[in-house]
Amino acid sequence: MKLKWNRLSLSLLLVMFLVLVAVLFYGDQYILTTVKEQAEQSTSLVDQQKTLMATYPPEGNILQEYEENYEETWDYLPEGEKVNQEMVALEKAAKKENITLNQITRTGEPQLLEDIGNSYMKSVYQVDITSEKIADMQNLLDNLLDFERIWNVYAFSFQKNGENNYQGSFTFELFYHVENTTAEKE
Structure with missing residues (x-):
């Protein structure tokens, strides 16, 4: 089968090319941009969570710190009225x-x-x-x-x-x- 190039086939090829360019342009503009923004928001949220985790110690360390503070205040608030x-x-x-x-x-x-x-x-x-x-x-x-x-x-x-x-x-x-x-x- 041999392809014949005529005006109609060139017009169709040009229209298909323009539709493809339009789909790529508008797809990037409306679909990929929102996906990129969501990805950036997720990345910044993960970075904030990592910063918080680095700033505040895990629960075990907090519990140990509270117990140490409690032992320091034991003289101030003794067990029983005394x-x-x-x-x-x-x-x-x-x-x-x-x-x-x-x-x-x-x-x-x-x-x-x-x-x-x-x-x-x-x-x-x-x-x-x-x-x-x-x-x-x-x-x-x-x-x-x-x-x-x-x-x-x-x-x-x-x-x-x-x-x-x-x-x-x-x-x-x-x-x-x-x-x-x-x-x-x-």
């Missing part, structure tokens, strides 16, 4: 500042700290004191805030009784950790 130890420390600090402790009372039952979990509690105490100087009372409060364990002193008042005598009181909170079973019972 109020006796704190009252002995309070008494020593009061003697050092020439302050007489008249009365120490718990103002209520221990309270659960719900905002940070079911295993943390606090107890509130009120202390009545007498001293010859106001500065001694203030020094006592400063010393309490410097203790290793967390003392939150949120109320302090005093009044003058006589010529050289001041009477005061302050309220403080002690925070501590309890086992989940103990916290759930209360």
Whole structure:
């Protein structure tokens, strides 16, 4: 079979060539461009994920870091209330500042700290004191805030009784950790 070149075959060949060029041009413009953009977005997302993975350690390392931080704060939030130890420390600090402790009372039952979990509690105490100087009372409060364990002193008042005598009181909170079973019972 022999192919004859005439006007019609040349016109068809030219039309087919133009259709092929148009398909390549518009295919590149509308199909390949969107595919390339999606590929670039995927590449940038993968790069961001790799950066995040390099920046933040895996979960095992995070857990170990949290456990180390927990052990560091153990003195600040001991297991159980251990109020006796704190009252002995309070008494020593009061003697050092020439302050007489008249009365120490718990103002209520221990309270659960719900905002940070079911295993943390606090107890509130009120202390009545007498001293010859106001500065001694203030020094006592400063010393309490410097203790290793967390003392939150949120109320302090005093009044003058006589010529050289001041009477005061302050309220403080002690925070501590309890086992989940103990916290759930209360």
